[in-house]
Amino acid sequence: MAEKHEETLEMEEDTQKGKFLTFSIGKEVYAIEIKFVTEIIGIQPITEVPELPAYVKGIINLRGKIIPVMDVRLRFKKKPMEYNDRTCIIVVEVKGISIGLIVDNVSEVLSIADDDIVPPPDMNKGTENKYIKAIGKVEKEVKLILDCEKLMNDNDVEAISQIA
Amino acid sequence: MNGSLEKDPMLELFVFETLELISQLENIALNSEEANTIESQINEVFRIVHTIKSSAAMMNFENIASLSHSMEDVFYYIRENHPENVDYSALADIVLRSTDFIKNEVNQIQTGNNPNRDASAIVQEINEFLSFLKNENGLSNKNTSLSKKENNEVYGATGENRFKALIFFEDDCQMENIRAFNVLHNLEKAADIISYSPKDIIENQGSAEVIRKSGFDIEFSTDLCIDDVKTILSDTIFLKDLKLETISTAEIIKADHSSKEKSDSNGENSKSTIKQSMISVNVSKLDRLMDLVGELVISQAMVIQNPELEGLALNSFNKASSQLQKVTNELQDAVMSIRMVPLSVTFQKMHRIVRDMGKRLNKEVKLEIIGEETEVDKNIIEHLSDPLIHLARNAVDHGIEPAQERANKGKPTAGKITLEARNEGGDVWIIVRDDGKGLDRKSILQKARQRGILNKPENELTDREIYSYIFLPGFSTNEEVTEFSGRGVGMDVVNKNIEEIGGTVQIDSSPGIGTTISIKIPLTLAIMDGMKVRVGKSIYIIPITSIKESFKVQESTVIRDEANNSEMIMIRGDCCPVLRLHEFFKVKPDTTNLEEGIIVVVENESTVMCLFADELMGVQQVVVKALPRYIKKVNGISGCTVMGNGSVSLIIDVSGLINSS
Numbered sequence: 081m082a083e084k085h086e087e088t089l090e091m092e093e094d095t096q097k098g099k100f101l102t103f104s105i106g107k108e109v110y111a112i113e114i115k116f117v118t119e120i121i122g123i124q125p126i127t128e129v130p131e132l133p134a135y136v137k138g139i140i141n142l143r144g145k146i147i148p149v150m151d152v153r154l155r156f157k158k159k160p161m162e163y164n165d166r167t168c169i170i171v172v173e174v175k176g177i178s179i180g181l182i183v184d185n186v187s188e189v190l191s192i193a194d195d196d197i198v199p200p201p202d203m204n205k206g207t208e209n210k211y212i213k214a215i216g217k218v219e220k221e222v223k224l225i226l227d228c229e230k231l232m233n234d235n236d237v238e239a240i241s242q243i244a
Numbered sequence: 245m246n247g248s249l250e251k252d253p254m255l256e257l258f259v260f261e262t263l264e265l266i267s268q269l270e271n272i273a274l275n276s277e278e279a280n281t282i283e284s285q286i287n288e289v290f291r292i293v294h295t296i297k298s299s300a301a302m303m304n305f306e307n308i309a310s311l312s313h314s315m316e317d318v319f320y321y322i323r324e325n326h327p328e329n330v331d332y333s334a335l336a337d338i339v340l341r342s343t344d345f346i347k348n349e350v351n352q353i354q355t356g357n358n359p360n361r362d363a364s365a366i367v368q369e370i371n372e373f374l375s376f377l378k379n380e381n382g383l384s385n386k387n388t389s390l391s392k393k394e395n396n397e398v399y400g401a402t403g404e405n406r407f408k409a410l411i412f413f414e415d416d417c418q419m420e421n422i423r424a425f426n427v428l429h430n431l432e433k434a435a436d437i438i439s440y441s442p443k444d445i446i447e448n449q450g451s452a453e454v455i456r457k458s459g460f461d462i463e464f465s466t467d468l469c470i471d472d473v474k475t476i477l478s479d480t481i482f483l484k485d486l487k488l489e490t491i492s493t494a495e496i497i498k499a500d501h502s503s504k505e506k507s508d509s510n511g512e513n514s515k516s517t518i519k520q521s522m523i524s525v526n527v528s529k530l531d532r533l534m535d536l537v538g539e540l541v542i543s544q545a546m547v548i549q550n551p552e553l554e555g556l557a558l559n560s561f562n563k564a565s566s567q568l569q570k571v572t573n574e575l576q577d578a579v580m581s582i583r584m585v586p587l588s589v590t591f592q593k594m595h596r597i598v599r600d601m602g603k604r605l606n607k608e609v610k611l612e613i614i615g616e617e618t619e620v621d622k623n624i625i626e627h628l629s630d631p632l633i634h635l636a637r638n639a640v641d642h643g644i645e646p647a648q649e650r651a652n653k654g655k656p657t658a659g660k661i662t663l664e665a666r667n668e669g670g671d672v673w674i675i676v677r678d679d680g681k682g683l684d685r686k687s688i689l690q691k692a693r694q695r696g697i698l699n700k701p702e703n704e705l706t707d708r709e710i711y712s713y714i715f716l717p718g719f720s721t722n723e724e725v726t727e728f729s730g731r732g733v734g735m736d737v738v739n740k741n742i743e744e745i746g747g748t749v750q751i752d753s754s755p756g757i758g759t760t761i762s763i764k765i766p767l768t769l770a771i772m773d774g775m776k777v778r779v780g781k782s783i784y785i786i787p788i789t790s791i792k793e794s795f796k797v798q799e800s801t802v803i804r805d806e807a808n809n810s811e812m813i814m815i816r817g818d819c820c821p822v823l824r825l826h827e828f829f830k831v832k833p834d835t836t837n838l839e840e841g842i843i844v845v846v847e848n849e850s851t852v853m854c855l856f857a858d859e860l861m862g863v864q865q866v867v868v869k870a871l872p873r874y875i876k877k878v879n880g881i882s883g884c885t886v887m888g889n890g891s892v893s894l895i896i897d898v899s900g901l902i903n904s905s
Binding site: 125127128129130132136139140141143144145147148177178179190210232 | 534535831874884892
């Protein structure tokens with residue numbers, strides 16, 4: 081029984097391996113590993129919660145489950161933009177915590193071979209840079225692969241909650 | 245809870261099962277002590293001990309296994325030999341000590357530590373108890389046959405001699421009880437022992453004290469003459485004084501009669517513990533189920549009230565949809581009821597506490613339990629256990645007087661504590677009542693005066709208001725700090741815990757008659773009555789229990805303190821600070837004019853505050869959900885809830901709001 085379960089797990093990992101969901105914010109295209117993604121929903125009414133950093137917009141009701149939503153735009157210190165009907169919330173689950181990522185729009189699911197993934201260039205440390213885990217080359221374009229864990233578990237949040 | 249535990253379902257099951265079995269075992273032990281027999285439940289006990297033993301052995305917890313093995317030995321003996329002379333109080337003591345040990349070990353396991361405390365001390369004790377049991381019952385069996393014979397002899401008037409000996413040991417010889425046992429042992433060879441007192445010489449260390457004071461009393465019969473007996477007894481080490489006398493036959497007959505009566509009265513009250521068939525389910529699964537049901541209700545509303553259906557004649561649709569509504573309502577009730585747990589487990593625990601406290605304080609206390617089948621939400625039960633323990637302890641320690649004092653007052657010597665639970669509307673009342681001396685109104689008042697916490701003229705205070713001072717932290721009228729109480733912490737904890745679950749505590753007391761403490765708690769934490777208030781576009785929920793009143797304010801009653809930038813409102817002569825919700829939560833309101841909005845007066849721990857919002861939206865029952873873990877703690881917010889239209893509202897934490905402003 082347990083063996084079988086493990087097998088299916090492995091299979092799942094396999095089919096998910098090398099697949100990335102891409103989305104855009106402004107002109108840049110970002111990618112996250114598909115294994116983190118639970119689902120994609122349209123923008124919803126968000127309930128504001130006080131005392132949170134500006135990029136955590138509040139909480140939403142996902143079929144009875146309350147999850148926080150984060151505006152990736154603000155997270156990357158870009159200018160805020162009005163939400164429209166192309167705005168999407170990507171629900172990701174990292175280490176058992178679900179969170180919604182608000183992005184300008186979702187593009188597609190891509191396969192990127194291991195060989196085409198390279199570490200990020202060691203540029204001067206920008207704020208945006210630290211969330212980028214690797215860079216994927218697809219044909220002539222470049223996709224920035226995000227580190228989901230860092231995106232969520234940043235010291236910022238803790239620091240702020242400590243002040244409060 | 246714990247990482248390692250989550251990973252090992254076998255271990256989790258072991259912990260759960262063992263704790264369950266142990267609490268059953270404790271109950272049976274306490275029942276057997278009260279009923280003075282274990283006969284009717286011996287098979288159940290045997291099954292429990294055996295299960296603990298085998299599962300502990302399987303999980304490789306040797307100390308638990310060996311301990312339960314020796315317990316099993318005792319019960320095996322009782323089951324097979326039906327001994328007549330069993331000190332059930334001592335048996336209960338030993339069983340409880342063993343269960344405590346196992347509980348401790350299981351807790352260790354739960355926290356991920358390796359349980360390896362040494363059980364040999366308890367095992368030793370159990371074995372001693374068992375050998376003593378065997379010894380004594382071997383004796384008593386002989387005795388009963390003998391005393392029958394003797395009865396005949398009395399009528400037949402043959403001359404076997406019966407003696408009564410009173411033995412005193414030398415001062416400071418220590419361990420009088422063990423020495424007394426030795427005397428018995430020596431005497432056994434030459435005589436048949438009929439009775440001795442104190443009876444519990446081996447298992448009760450306190451008996452040494454009794455022997456020291458009033459001597460060791462033995463009654464026995466023998467063929468030897470008085471002088472021979474004297475020599476045997478004089479051989480005892482550390483003997484200080486020996487009184488030996490012959491008993492007349494008339495006395496024997498009387499004694500026999502009374503002992504018969506005693507044995508008749510036993511054995512009729514055997515309590516059966518309630519047995520239920522259950523499965524255990526992870527609470528998170530239930531939460532998920534409840535979420536889904538909530539979602540179902542919302543989706544149903546979306547279908548039935550779909551705007552596209554407007555203006556259509558839909559007879560059969562309406563019929564079907566009302567049927568659907570009925571089913572979903574029932575489903576909701578059913579899911580809620582899954583979370584409801586009877587109070588019996590929590591109440592049964594009190595038996596143990598009252599018994600232990602009573603024994604240690606040397607007070608005779610009976611515990612009566614009423615309405616233990618009353619059901620309360622699982623989360624609430626967890627918060628109830630501590631307060632009830634405190635209250636039960638207080639009742640035994642402060643409430644119930646020593647037996648002598650009670651007798652002087654013309655009360656029955658045994659104190660009585662009543663634990664009662666009952667449903668009343670959407671609330672559950674839990675009442676702890678004792679028939680002790682009651683609260684000392686005068687000394688509470690005096691203490692309150694000393695601490696300067698009287699906020700009204702003394703003659704205007706009601707009794708309840710005075711009694712409620714004992715809930716204040718650090719408030720104790722007890723002069724000396726004892727092992728159990730006097731530090732003034734207990735009642736404070738009671739009040740805090742109860743308030744945390746949205747309950748209230750009331751005290752009634754009459755001097756000399758007793759104290760009644762009534763706790764009112766909501767049926768469930770998961771659902772509560774809330775007042776919806778709107779600030780700009782946001783809707784917040786204020787728990788109804790903390791709202792005192794709400795009104796439109798007139799500018800004339802508002803006092804402004806420009807220097808501190810604070811506002812206050814006069815309410816019937818009292819000054820209340822104003823907290824503008826839009827400022828606290830940093831949202832955009834419709835109005836900042838106090839006269840245009842609404843004032844909601846909230847209270848927490850007798851601190852009153854006025855909350856300013858745009859408008860009231862009405863009362864609603866809401867399903868309380870925790871904020872997502874990612875967000876951590878937010879001041880002034882205790883949780884959130886999903887409204888009928890699917891949007892999320894925040895629930896205001898009144899105590900947090902008051903404390904942080």
